[in-house]
Amino acid sequence: MNKKSIGQLLKAMGAVNDEQIDQALEHAQTNGTRIGEAMVALDLCPQKTVSRAVAKHYGLPFADLAKAEVKPQVLALVPKDVATEHNICPVVQKGGKLYVAMSDFDLATLDDLRFLLNQDIEAAIASPEDLAESIDHYYNVGGDLKNVLGEDDDVEVGREGYAGEDGDADDAPVIKYVTQLISDALKERASDIHIEPFENRVRVRYRIDGVCVEKENPPKKLQGPILSRIKIMSRMDMAEKRRPQDGRIKTHLHGREIDLRVSALPARHGESVVMRILDKEKGLVDLDILGFHESDLERFNRIIKKPNGIFLVTGPTGSGKTTTLYAALKQLNRPDVKIITAENPIEYNLTGINQAEVRHEIGLDFNRILRAMMRQAPNIILVGEIRDQETADIAVQAALTGHLVFSTLHTNDAPSAITRLIDMGVKPFLVASAVMAVMGQRLIRGLCEECKEPYEATDVELRSVGIDRDRASGVTLYQPKGCNTCGGSGYHGRKGVYELMEMSGELREMAFNRKPSNELRAKARSEGMVTLQEDGVRKVLAGFTTIEEVLRLTHRAD
Numbered sequence: 001m002n003k004k005s006i007g008q009l010l011k012a013m014g015a016v017n018d019e020q021i022d023q024a025l026e027h028a029q030t031n032g033t034r035i036g037e038a039m040v041a042l043d044l045c046p047q048k049t050v051s052r053a054v055a056k057h058y059g060l061p062f063a064d065l066a067k068a069e070v071k072p073q074v075l076a077l078v079p080k081d082v083a084t085e086h087n088i089c090p091v092v093q094k095g096g097k098l099y100v101a102m103s104d105f106d107l108a109t110l111d112d113l114r115f116l117l118n119q120d121i122e123a124a125i126a127s128p129e130d131l132a133e134s135i136d137h138y139y140n141v142g143g144d145l146k147n148v149l150g151e152d153d154d155v156e157v158g159r160e161g162y163a164g165e166d167g168d169a170d171d172a173p174v175i176k177y178v179t180q181l182i183s184d185a186l187k188e189r190a191s192d193i194h195i196e197p198f199e200n201r202v203r204v205r206y207r208i209d210g211v212c213v214e215k216e217n218p219p220k221k222l223q224g225p226i227l228s229r230i231k232i233m234s235r236m237d238m239a240e241k242r243r244p245q246d247g248r249i250k251t252h253l254h255g256r257e258i259d260l261r262v263s264a265l266p267a268r269h270g271e272s273v274v275m276r277i278l279d280k281e282k283g284l285v286d287l288d289i290l291g292f293h294e295s296d297l298e299r300f301n302r303i304i305k306k307p308n309g310i311f312l313v314t315g316p317t318g319s320g321k322t323t324t325l326y327a328a329l330k331q332l333n334r335p336d337v338k339i340i341t342a343e344n345p346i347e348y349n350l351t352g353i354n355q356a357e358v359r360h361e362i363g364l365d366f367n368r369i370l371r372a373m374m375r376q377a378p379n380i381i382l383v384g385e386i387r388d389q390e391t392a393d394i395a396v397q398a399a400l401t402g403h404l405v406f407s408t409l410h411t412n413d414a415p416s417a418i419t420r421l422i423d424m425g426v427k428p429f430l431v432a433s434a435v436m437a438v439m440g441q442r443l444i445r446g447l448c449e450e451c452k453e454p455y456e457a458t459d460v461e462l463r464s465v466g467i468d469r470d471r472a473s474g475v476t477l478y479q480p481k482g483c484n485t486c487g488g489s490g491y492h493g494r495k496g497v498y499e500l501m502e503m504s505g506e507l508r509e510m511a512f513n514r515k516p517s518n519e520l521r522a523k524a525r526s527e528g529m530v531t532l533q534e535d536g537v538r539k540v541l542a543g544f545t546t547i548e549e550v551l552r553l554t555h556r557a558d
Helices: 006-012 018-031 035-041 047-058 080-086 107-117 128-139 145-149 172-187 220-233 294-304 321-332 366-374 389-400 414-424 428-434 459-464 505-512 517-526 532-541 547-553
Strands: 089-094 097-102 121-125 190-197 202-208 211-214 245-253 256-267 270-279 309-314 339-343 354-357 380-383 404-409 435-447 453-455 477-479 491-502
Touching: 006 018, 006 035, 006 047, 018 035, 035 047, 047 121, 047 128, 080 107, 080 128, 089 128, 097 107, 097 128, 107 121, 172 190, 172 202, 172 220, 172 245, 172 256, 172 270, 190 220, 190 256, 202 220, 220 245, 220 256, 220 270, 294 321, 294 435, 294 491, 309 321, 309 389, 309 414, 321 339, 321 380, 321 404, 321 435, 339 366, 354 366, 366 380, 366 389, 380 389, 389 404, 389 414, 389 428, 404 414, 414 428, 414 435, 414 491, 414 517, 428 435, 428 505, 435 532, 435 547, 459 547, 491 532, 491 547, 505 517, 532 547
Parallel strands: 097 121, 309 404, 309 435, 339 354, 339 380, 380 404
Antiparallel strands: 089 097, 190 202, 190 270, 202 211, 245 256, 256 270, 435 491, 453 477
């Protein structure tokens, strides 16, 4: 009997259509993943639905671990080390067989389990998230952070002024605590972990959907051991406590490779540490799921296919600039095109692209890599960031000599990028000739689909973002409520809001004549540029976000 494919099963379940199956197949082939993983990555289908289809495909039962409670006598049949090593969770024992949940059918694992447990084992399929949470819950793999450190206030964990690689930082509770801190951050979709020492406490915060959320704080006496452990993991100089340091941690958690970029900054009461989480699986996304409006996506795709010129993406730190540029490179990455990047650091690995990393300690900075790049005959160049005149000049020269150059700049909006380049010292006629487009962007939080509720906005709220009452009539606006899915915030996930300024003949002339950014902005708007706030309003009217969230990110309408 021929098994139905995952795509066909999902279609039969009414979860996806033919067009979405083709889209997922293309994504799966490009990224070397399975179609089910592609469906989830592209937000075409919930993970639980895909897992149900996987179960049907193999003719196995589906275990909904979120709803079922496993009996203690069944848990006792599978030791903790076997469950964690093989990533399985026992579900039920019936008919002399022990059913274990796994995220995908694996005969080798089943054979291992039959041998290790000396039992007749049958498989059931569960979603990866439910499986991970069940293993944590039943076997207390991490436990909560308090349990990891222990309740005993008299536990000695070594010296406060740690300066070596033994003692406190290698203490089992401290190692477990730091690992659990990172694991919990991943579960809660955090982008950063902040550890901030104060006079009488150590504050731990996760940045979730761009907003800092305070978590349970460790005891003040563990400040030294915890910071030492992080420095060991990120290969920083343990003895150096007076100068800022940067490091990197590579770890394997929840079945995937995770990179953490670590920054330590000496502060009044000890070193403040920030760990930026770079999730390689979630960072590489396709352009069509970034949040572009149809008209902007069409223009963006047309602009990036031009043979030469500079395309700049602007916005503050953490506004998704790198993700947007990677999505563009991913689309342009073909066997007949040579792409080279200069990054600080390399955040995600892109197959088929030559990536060079800035290393200041040996004098390998952006401008030096750029000069060397030009001798490699690339078609497309990505410069992580334009920070100084020298880097800007080389990027401009590259654009004028037939290369397509992508880069980022820290400005508040798109028109300001033109004046910033001129202020840096790049000659106005070169800026006018080389820059083909500038895109400003921010990341806006989306309402949680599980708990958002409709409401009637006041005239004052509507006016604050430039919506008139007629435009809002017949449209349902929503407000956040808060539930378990979104951790009580009312928001879950983020998408981009964009303003795309394409350089026209008149805008080039204005740049050449050093016109201020407010005049450039007025001209770009008269030519059809949609501002960040206007794009945010489109997402409010589509029911994705709130007026309050648009105002948090953009200026109030005049």
